[in-house]
Structure formats: structure tokens, C-alpha cells
Amino acid sequence: MKVLLLSSPIVQLDFDRIARIPNLGLVSLAAHVDDLCTVHVADIHGLKDHREYVSKMVNGYDLVGLTAMSFQYQEALCLAKIAKDAGAETVFGGYHPTLAAEEIGNSRDAELIDYIVRGEGEATFRELVQSKLAGKSQRGILGLSYHEHDNNGKDRMVHNPPRPLLRVEEIAMPKRDARLITQGFCSFDVPIDSVETSRGCTQGCKFCSINLMYGRRFRRFSIERVIEDIRDAEAHGAGSIFFPDDNITLDPKRLERLCQAIIDAGLTHLRYKTQASASGIASSKQLVDKMGEAGFDGVFLGVESINKRNLEFLGKGKMSNDADRAVQYLHDNNIIVSTGLIGGNPDDDEEDLWENFRLARRLKVDFPIFYISTPYPRTEMRAELEEMGLVTNSDFTRYDGLHANLRTKHLSEEEVQFITWKMNARYYDLEWMRYNKVKRIYPKWFAREVRRLAPFYARRKLDLALGRRTVRDFFQEDLASGELCKGVV
Numbered sequence: 001m002k003v004l005l006l007s008s009p010i011v012q013l014d015f016d017r018i019a020r021i022p023n024l025g026l027v028s029l030a031a032h033v034d035d036l037c038t039v040h041v042a043d044i045h046g047l048k049d050h051r052e053y054v055s056k057m058v059n060g061y062d063l064v065g066l067t068a069m070s071f072q073y074q075e076a077l078c079l080a081k082i083a084k085d086a087g088a089e090t091v092f093g094g095y096h097p098t099l100a101a102e103e104i105g106n107s108r109d110a111e112l113i114d115y116i117v118r119g120e121g122e123a124t125f126r127e128l129v130q131s132k133l134a135g136k137s138q139r140g141i142l143g144l145s146y147h148e149h150d151n152n153g154k155d156r157m158v159h160n161p162p163r164p165l166l167r168v169e170e171i172a173m174p175k176r177d178a179r180l181i182t183q184g185f186c187s188f189d190v191p192i193d194s195v196e197t198s199r200g201c202t203q204g205c206k207f208c209s210i211n212l213m214y215g216r217r218f219r220r221f222s223i224e225r226v227i228e229d230i231r232d233a234e235a236h237g238a239g240s241i242f243f244p245d246d247n248i249t250l251d252p253k254r255l256e257r258l259c260q261a262i263i264d265a266g267l268t269h270l271r272y273k274t275q276a277s278a279s280g281i282a283s284s285k286q287l288v289d290k291m292g293e294a295g296f297d298g299v300f301l302g303v304e305s306i307n308k309r310n311l312e313f314l315g316k317g318k319m320s321n322d323a324d325r326a327v328q329y330l331h332d333n334n335i336i337v338s339t340g341l342i343g344g345n346p347d348d349d350e351e352d353l354w355e356n357f358r359l360a361r362r363l364k365v366d367f368p369i370f371y372i373s374t375p376y377p378r379t380e381m382r383a384e385l386e387e388m389g390l391v392t393n394s395d396f397t398r399y400d401g402l403h404a405n406l407r408t409k410h411l412s413e414e415e416v417q418f419i420t421w422k423m424n425a426r427y428y429d430l431e432w433m434r435y436n437k438v439k440r441i442y443p444k445w446f447a448r449e450v451r452r453l454a455p456f457y458a459r460r461k462l463d464l465a466l467g468r469r470t471v472r473d474f475f476q477e478d479l480a481s482g483e484l485c486k487g488v489v
């Protein structure tokens with residue numbers, strides 16, 4: 001039996017320029033079936049023509065796995081069609097298929113999807129492969145949705161009960177040797193790979209889907225396993241490690257211990273990056289100093305909003321959100337700071353949106369990302385926004401955090417989108433050039449980006465000055481291309 005697992009080719013273009021990271025979940029799945037079958041992983045998100053690649057590659061595989069978040073799901077269906085036309089069966093996993101399994105099962109999409117592995121995939125996927133090798137039914141495989149014929153011979157998708165979470169000791173080390181594409185994954189020109197240190201989060205932010213995948217649980221891998229995994233990633237070419245944990249700072253003491261272990265293991269020559277909550281980072285200067293000593297040079301900080309009313313709405317009202325202190329600690333350790341700031345909440349007017357801009361500017365954030373509240377399927381936030389009649393779009397291809405899919409009580413969908421675009425466009429100006437840390441830490445990458453963007457900006461400035469085009473024209477152009485974090489205003 002031959003199995004091919006595909007990453008989603010749909011990415012946020014602006015983020016992809018800063019970090020293109022190979023998929024970790026797929027090599028973890030591969031590790032759980034490689035004793036049963038031949039398994040390959042193709043990270044197709046950096047390819048020029050991923051459909052052509054899949055068309056050529058897919059022949060000879062019996063089972064093709066696809067993973068998708070909401071905005072990636074439609075393209076996953078296109079790839080599933082290619083796989084099915086080549087005679088393979090398809091299995092879907094990831095956030096969107098997990099959360100929307102019922103709707104998918106009742107829709108025409110189910111014609112392209114033979115199985116859905118819901119929630120944590122490793123054990124379910126292994127049992128699926130075992131059942132196929134043994135020619136057995138999939139009835140009883142926890143966490144799996146599959147097709148069955150009812151008493152009238154009609155095909156329908158059946159959803160087996162959910163699977164309890166694994167103990168972390170049951171999760172095998174990722175099998176990076178399964179990767180078919182090993183070049184082109186870099187952050188600031190340094191080859192990068194992911195290593196997970198924990199799974200899940202106990203917080204209950206209303207916009208987040210993590211709890212729907214993992215429950216409110218926080219499971220920690222042993223520090224020894226993390227160090228071994230870092231060594232494996234380095235042996236596979238990584239010079240930079242991204243920790244994609246859902247909330248790595250939920251246990252600040254443990255993160256500090258991990259940093260010390262990295263130092264003790266002599267692994268400080270690697271560059272480390274992670275995502276973290278502002279409250280976790282702000283909770284301990286000692287932790288952040290230790291992160292600096294271990295080799296961290298980039299943190300994506302979930303600040304979300306400075307506005308108390310919005311923090312309440314997002315379900316973060318009870319958390320201390322000391323963004324000032326968090327950014328200060330990180331910058332003191334020469335760590336590049338990116339922040340996620342969310343606008344477009346129900347009571348937001350234009351001033352409220354710009355408040356996030358002013359916060360980022362005041363804190364001298366290196367890469368702020370001005371997100372728009374997104375009513376992801378099944379989240380508490382979606383239910384509330386629907387109740388208020390504020391959801392304006394249910395085409396999930398735009399559910400990427402950067403597109404407006406709602407209006408506020410004061411702003412239309414287009415106004416939310418336009419103001420947010422303007423904030424992104426305005427931020428990266430001469431003042432930003434002066435203070436951002438990237439130019440000092442990664443000067444070659446920075447110089448190349450400036451060379452790439454300078455003619456583009458100059459052309460737009462000239463067009464504006466000559467009255468050939470308007471700011472709205474640029475907005476529409478960027479909206480069409482999906483590159484929403486640049487501009488010229």
C-alpha cells in the first residue's frame with residue numbers, strides 16, 4: 001500500500017515571504033504508519049504549479065491525505081478530484097474537515113472524500129490504514145468518518161464517535177525522511193523546520209478552534225523528547241526551529257526549563273521562533289532573558305487588542321494582557337516581535353481599529369499583523385456574531401483572518417477591510433525602517449526585500465502623484481491578489 005500526504009498549497013502570501021515552514025502534522029502522521037505501508041509527504045505550498053505536481057505525482061498511490069483549514073478547503077477538494085481521477089482514495093483531516101464533518105458528509109463534497117480523520121489524527125489514521133490492509137470495515141474506528149450503504153443501498157457518510165486524546169508518550173517522533181520536497185523552506189533565508197513541545201490550550205478564547213480539536217487540555221512532551229526532535233530537525237538541514245505549540249507560555253517555568261536544556265545541549269547555534277501569549281511573556285523577565293540566551297530571535301505575540309471591551313468580546317477579558325511589558329522584554333533580548341491585533345469586533349468604529357495601529361507603533365512592533373475578527377465554523381464567536389446579524393460572508397475561502405467576513409455595528413464589511421488594509425499599508429514606512437530589528441538581525445534578507453519592494457512602492461507613489469490611479473485602485477488590486485499587508489497610502 002502506498003500513501004501520499006499533501007500539505008495545503010494555499011498560504012497567506014505575506015506570511016509565506018517571512019517564513020515558509022514544512023508541515024509537521026503530516027510527518028507525525030507518517031511516523032504512525034511507516035511500519036505498515038510506504039508513506040510519503042509532499043509539502044506543496046511553495047510550488048509554482050502545485051496542481052501539475054500532484055497530477056504527475058499521484059499515480060500509483062492508493063490513499064491520498066489532504067489537510068485543510070477553512071480558507072484552504074476548496075483547493076483541497078480540487079486536489080482530491082485529481083487524486084480520485086488517478087484511482088486513489090482520499091482522506092481529509094485538519095481543522096475544517098474536523099469541525100464541519102457533518103456538513104461535508106451531507107454535501108456533494110463527500111463524493112470526493114472517502115474518509116475524514118477528525119481531531120488528533122495519529123491513532124485514527126493508523127487504524128484506518130490497518131483496516132484497509134486487512135480488508136476490514138471502518139466501523140468502530142474512533143474519530144473516523146467513512147462511507148456506508150444504508151438499508152436502501154444508499155451511500156451516506158457515517159461519523160464514528162470521537163477519539164480520546166493520546167497520551168504524549170504514545171505519539172511517535174516525526175518521520176522527516178518521508179518528505180519528498182526538502183528545499184525552499186526558510187525564514188529570513190535560514191532553513192527552518194517545526195518541533196512541537198506541547199499540544200492544546202486550557203484558555204477559552206471565543207474565536208479560537210483549538211479547544212474544538214483538543215478540548216481544554218494542555219499536554220506537554222518531555223524536554224528530552226523535544227531536544228531529540230530538535231537534533232533530528234537539524235540533522236535534516238534546519239538552522240532555525242519553529243515551535244508551533246498552541247500556547248507554549250501556558251507553563252512559563254517549563255519553557256524556561258526547555259531554554260536551559262537547549263543551552264545545556266549545546267544547541268544555541270540554532271535560531272528559535274515561536275508563538276506566545278502576551279500575558280505569558282510578560283509574566284517573567286527571567287523567562288524571556290533565558291529565551292534570548294537559548295537563541296530565540298522571533299516571537300509572534302497574541303496581543304489581540306488593547307481595548308478592554310474587545311478583549312471581553314474575544315473571551316480574553318480575564319487575562320492580563322501586558323503587551324507593553326512583553327514587547328519590552330523581547331526587544332531587550334533582540335527578539336523580533338510580530339503581533340496579532342484583531343479589529344472588526346461588533347462595537348468597533350474607525351477609531352477603534354486605528355487604536356491597534358497606534359499600539360503597534362508605540363511599541364515599535366517589528367511585524368504587526370492587523371487581523372480581522374473571523375467567525376470560524378462552530379466557534380462561540382460565530383454563534384454570537386450570527387445572533388447579532390453581523391456575519392456577511394460564509395464563503396470559507398476568505399476565512400484567513402485577513403479578509404473581512406463581517407460588518408460591525410458602525411462599519412460595513414468593505415469599510416472594515418479598507419481601513420485594515422490602510423493600516424497595513426501605512427505601517428511599513430520610513431519610521432518603521434528606522435526602528436525595526438529585522439534589518440539588524442537579518443540584513444541580507446532585509447536589503448533584498450527593500451530592493452524587491454522599492455520599485456513597486458515608487459511606481460504606486462508616482463501613479464498617485466500623477467493622478468493615474470487612486471488609493472482605492474491599489475486596495476482593489478491587493479484584495480484581488482490576496483497580498484493585503486502592503487500598500488502605499
Ligand code: SF4
Nearest residue numbers: 201203204205208246
Ligand atoms: S490562548 Fe491562544 S490557543 Fe488558547 S484558546 Fe486563546 S487563542 Fe486559542
